[in-house]
Amino acid sequence: MDMTTAIGGLRLRNPVLAASGTFGYGVEYEDIVDLAQLGAIITKGLSPMPMPGNPSPRLFETSAGMLNSVGLQNIGAEAFVRTRLPRLRQVGALVVCNIFGCEIADYVSVVETLNQGEGIAAYELNASCPNTAAGGMIFGVDPGLLRELTAAVCRASRRPVWVKLTPNVTDITVVARAAWEAGAAALTVANTFLGMAIDAHTRRPRFARRVAGLSGPAIKPLALRLVYEAHRAVPLPILGSGGIATGEDAVEFLLAGATAVQIGTASFWDPKATEFVLRELGKFGRRRGLESISQLIGALED
Numbered sequence: 001m002d003m004t005t006a007i008g009g010l011r012l013r014n015p016v017l018a019a020s021g022t023f024g025y026g027v028e029y030e031d032i033v034d035l036a037q038l039g040a041i042i043t044k045g046l047s048p049m050p051m052p053g054n055p056s057p058r059l060f061e062t063s064a065g066m067l068n069s070v071g072l073q074n075i076g077a078e079a080f081v082r083t084r085l086p087r088l089r090q091v092g093a094l095v096v097c098n099i100f101g102c103e104i105a106d107y108v109s110v111v112e113t114l115n116q117g118e119g120i121a122a123y124e125l126n127a128s129c130p131n132t133a134a135g136g137m138i139f140g141v142d143p144g145l146l147r148e149l150t151a152a153v154c155r156a157s158r159r160p161v162w163v164k165l166t167p168n169v170t171d172i173t174v175v176a177r178a179a180w181e182a183g184a185a186a187l188t189v190a191n192t193f194l195g196m197a198i199d200a201h202t203r204r205p206r207f208a209r210r211v212a213g214l215s216g217p218a219i220k221p222l223a224l225r226l227v228y229e230a231h232r233a234v235p236l237p238i239l240g241s242g243g244i245a246t247g248e249d250a251v252e253f254l255l256a257g258a259t260a261v262q263i264g265t266a267s268f269w270d271p272k273a274t275e276f277v278l279r280e281l282g283k284f285g286r287r288r289g290l291e292s293i294s295q296l297i298g299a300l301e302d
């Protein structure tokens with residue numbers, strides 16, 4: 001069975017990717033997972049300069065999910081190109097770099113640095129960050145701001161730009177359209193949902209920042225709905241992200257319209273989760289006699 005899938009002009013070996021921020025820079029997993037067998041690995045978010053992230057605690061387990069407030073700790077784009085990218089190329093991984101910033105100029109600066117590295121297949125633009133120049137408004141909740149950001153990054157980029165949407169909006173189709181019109185090659189749907197945890201005994205919030213991002217199986221039905229709606233709204237490939245942990249989860253996202261899926265929180269409880277989902281997805285397709293896994297994309301029946 002043909003497992004390849006096309007994201008814009010890019011052909012992936014298969015539709016199972018490691019999600020940003022849950023797989024380090026990829027190299028941390030090279031003794032655990034055969035990186036060359038994955039559709040792609042998406043690096044943790046990269047900024048122009050190294051960032052220390054938030055104070056601990058950074059993770060809190062909830063029923064069927066996980067809250068995180070990592071604060072986008074990373075070594076910076078230049079150090080990534082110099083110290084991590086060469087190894088990823090050596091082991092044959094398809095590399096997508098997740099990028100973020102506090103202003104449009106930061107995103108452009110990361111892309112300009114990464115443009116100089118060889119062996120990056122695409123950029124994934126994290127639109128869930130606050131824009132400090134606009135009073136902390138999240139880029140991805142304002143269609144005008146998202147359009148401006150996407151257009152600026154696309155202009156600066158020598159690679160396809162995937163836009164990763166925030167799910168914390170009333171209508172995903174509005175922001176999906178904005179990213180499409182501004183030149184996105186694909187959409188990732190979606191990032192973590194805003195949540196909160198409080199310690200009943202101390203009466204204190206569990207995180208210094210109070211609000212954190214919810215991920216894992218708890219958000220799967222929410223993300224599935226967003227993928228379904230975005231798929232109907234724009235003619236772009238969609239990478240589904242949110243609670244995917246089994247082959248059947250992946251199938252559900254493909255049926256809802258995703259062209260590929262990303263495995264995030266599942267890698268925290270099973271470091272081989274990406275390989276597991278890939279294997280199960282293959283089995284599912286072969287058992288049903290599919291010639292190509294892409295036959296599942298958007299094949300939801302009424």
Ligand SMILES: Cc1cc2nc3c(=O)[nH]c(=O)nc-3n(C[C@H](O)[C@H](O)[C@H](O)COP(=O)(O)O)c2cc1C
Pocket residue numbers: 019020021022044045066068070072098125126164190191192214215216217219241242243244262263264265266
């Ligand atoms: C600890 C942690 C760190 C993350 N860091 C990033 C990041 O740097 N950039 C980004 O776009 N998404 C980041 N995400 C979001 C994930 O890539 C993914 O979209 C989200 O967790 C939903 O998928 P899941 O339920 O499979 O984890 C992070 C998620 C977690 C749990």
